[in-house]
């Protein structure tokens with residue numbers, strides 16, 4: 001995996017947004033939430049785990065360290081670039097993780113094969129969450145559990161409110177929408193409803209509050225942009241536009257800047273449900 005460009009080199013077009021995702025967003029955001037999701041889903045040695053929409057595989061990797069040689073882990077994602085990075089990173093992990101490219105609405109497994117199905121921060125991107133939850137239930141054994149996480153709405157994520165507004169102003173409305181898209185306008189009732197419609201009866205939802213930290217506002221903007229679907233387009237703006245954008249984010253996030261950079265609260269729903277029959 002390539003080194004990040006030096007800040008003095010300005011915004012560079014990242015070679016690969018999936019690599020940038022693994023390099024920047026996984027350590028600062030997704031790794032600690034993966035730990036918590038695995039903890040909440042109560043993974044045991046010998047469990048068979050499926051990580052749906054696994055991205056570069058952070059949840060699958062954490063699960064593998066828990067299940068031991070008698071367990072197994074499979075990661076599924078629709079995006080080939082994410083899976084390429086996932087395979088590369090996990091090459092030496094035991095038990096080895098199997099990776100499959102597939103759409104979560106049509107999981108490539110027969111029924112009742114897994115003890116736990118995890119899905120970290122992806123349900124919000126599915127056109128039809130009920131169908132996907134139904135698929136997760138289908139592949140679970142009786143007594144198996146699904147563990148999902150989904151960010152709370154944007155208003156609970158102050159850093160991203162500011163970043164999305166600045167991207168909309170300096171890059172375009174579509175860039176603002178892209179940065180808002182991980183934070184659906186769902187409350188716990190909305191999530192309860194679609195998880196129940198997917199076939200689960202007992203659904204437990206907790207609100208977890210964490211944070212995200214970057215060494216500077218410039219790095220917050222650069223790393224988030226580089227790991228995003230609009231990486232190349234955002235990287236192509238002029239230095240003047242980039243500097244104005246960063247200054248605007250710095251001003252708006254003034255209250256969150258400290259001696260170690262910038263920090264912002266980050267809130268997520270964590271959903272656990274068991275397949276009863």
Ligand SMILES: C[S@@+](CC[C@H](N)C(=O)[O-])C[C@H]1O[C@@H](n2cnc3c(N)ncnc32)[C@H](O)[C@@H]1O
Pocket residue numbers: 030052053054055056057058059076077078079082102103104105119120121122125126
């Ligand atoms: C924000 S990333 C989360 C990745 C990973 N779960 C993690 O925690 O790092 C969302 C992932 O959902 C995947 N995804 C979106 N729609 C999908 C679908 N219909 N089927 C499978 N994967 C999908 C994307 O390719 C992407 O890897």
